[in-house]
């Protein structure tokens with residue numbers, strides 16, 4: 001019998017964001033432990049807060 005796996009805590013995941021400055025699309029980890037910068041312009045897209053990263057860019061897609 002196949003049962004659905006129970007997820008005890010919200011899973012960390014990757015999100016696709018758009019840089020607010022240069023519109024570059026980039027996939028970032030939403031539990032990033034370090035500051036994530038845009039690969040094109042260097043704008044900070046996410047910064048660690050101890051748990052979930054604070055994301056400064058617009059999230060366009062959540063990748064499961």
Ligand SMILES: [Zn+2]
Nearest residue numbers: 019022038041
């Ligand atoms: Zn950028």
